[in-house]
Amino acid sequence: MTAARSLSVSRRGVLAVGGAVGMGALLAACGGDKGSGGTGGDSGGGQWSFKDDRGQKVSLDGTPQRIVAFTGTAAALYDFGIDKQVVGVFGPTRLSNGKADPQAGDLDVKRLTVIGNAYGQFNVEKYAALNPDLLITNMYEPGDLWFVPAESKDKITKLAETVALTVSRKPMDKVIARYADLAESLGADLKAKKVTDAKARFEKAAASLRQATKSNPVKVLACSGSAQYFYASSPAQSADLLYYKSLGVDFVVPDNLDKGGYFESLSWENADKYKADVLFLDNRTQTLQPSDLAKKPSWKDLPAVKADQIVPWPSEPRFSYAGAAPLLEQLAEAVKKAKKVA
Numbered sequence: 001m002t003a004a005r006s007l008s009v010s011r012r013g014v015l016a017v018g019g020a021v022g023m024g025a026l027l028a029a030c031g032g033d034k035g036s037g038g039t040g041g042d043s044g045g046g047q048w049s050f051k052d053d054r055g056q057k058v059s060l061d062g063t064p065q066r067i068v069a070f071t072g073t074a075a076a077l078y079d080f081g082i083d084k085q086v087v088g089v090f091g092p093t094r095l096s097n098g099k100a101d102p103q104a105g106d107l108d109v110k111r112l113t114v115i116g117n118a119y120g121q122f123n124v125e126k127y128a129a130l131n132p133d134l135l136i137t138n139m140y141e142p143g144d145l146w147f148v149p150a151e152s153k154d155k156i157t158k159l160a161e162t163v164a165l166t167v168s169r170k171p172m173d174k175v176i177a178r179y180a181d182l183a184e185s186l187g188a189d190l191k192a193k194k195v196t197d198a199k200a201r202f203e204k205a206a207a208s209l210r211q212a213t214k215s216n217p218v219k220v221l222a223c224s225g226s227a228q229y230f231y232a233s234s235p236a237q238s239a240d241l242l243y244y245k246s247l248g249v250d251f252v253v254p255d256n257l258d259k260g261g262y263f264e265s266l267s268w269e270n271a272d273k274y275k276a277d278v279l280f281l282d283n284r285t286q287t288l289q290p291s292d293l294a295k296k297p298s299w300k301d302l303p304a305v306k307a308d309q310i311v312p313w314p315s316e317p318r319f320s321y322a323g324a325a326p327l328l329e330q331l332a333e334a335v336k337k338a339k340k341v342a
Helices: 003-007 071-080 126-129 148-158 171-183 193-215 240-248 322-337
Strands: 047-051 059-061 068-069 086-090 114-118 133-138 161-166 219-225 227-232 263-267 276-283 311-314
Touching: 047 171, 047 240, 047 263, 059 161, 068 071, 071 086, 071 133, 071 171, 071 193, 071 322, 126 148, 161 171, 171 240, 171 322, 193 322, 219 311, 240 322, 276 322, 311 322
Parallel strands: 068 086, 068 133, 086 114, 133 161, 219 276, 276 311
Antiparallel strands: 047 059, 219 227, 227 263
16 A cells, blocks of 8 residues: 555545655744635725635635635636636646646646645645635545645645535546535636537537447446555546446446555556456556556456557546546546447
8 A cells, every 4th residue: 555545545546656745834924814714905896705625714804816726726716717827836846857747738848836736745845825815626535635735734725715616426427526616616717618619529528429329338347556556436426437437338336345446456466356348547647557457467468458448547636628638638538439248
């Protein structure tokens, strides 16, 4: 079990954990002036408020002008038209070669201050120095702010108000709708051509996947690989898998889930426990990919691997129409072409 899984065993997959961030003492100036009621910048629009998925109503004197967000959250908001208000991000943002992590979507990562680039990393002093109005992130478990370290959560949440959106246990289209609500409250124009075109593409892609599952019903296993374990994911928790299932994708349902219900951890000797025609493989940068997995004999023996029926699975998708549409198109094409091999 990785350290990340021990911190959040209910979340699927394996997260790379960086070195512990030295928390130290916060800058004296950041201690309490802002408190939990941070105010927005000069928005010219009067009071701003939003009720998040914790049921908490967040109110500020104006529309937030200095937002710090989880990278995937910022990327989704960008797709709806929220850009310059986001001044900092935390979470997978830059790869080792300096390029943008896939979770960053179309963000200009060079413009943004990166508070932490991996799970467990969150530089509180750097966050405070940004003088944030609002922190926004995802929520997989009730009250759990995604990628906000538990050990420094109290310090972080005193510096600015927080908004959390649930991204599990409800289908992806419903999550995207909530992101749209938030983006609109922040000033996004949901009738802008960029947004309406993306929504139309999303709806067309969803129809394509539904048709593909009807014409070619194949068994799909959503999975993730680490050095020690092969994770068989359940379609009952994750927003994307729930949505794909509603469109007809026949997912393998693991029968011995780990605590939290996201996946079943299998030793590599038991990687063949579930038969599948297609492997929907977690493609996050911190998980093992086919080139790495090829070293494991049990991987090479899987029918879907032999048939080269492996589909990349961005298991932390961007919750926007622009971010989700290509994922639907890719899966629809893979299901359409797949052969029954298991």
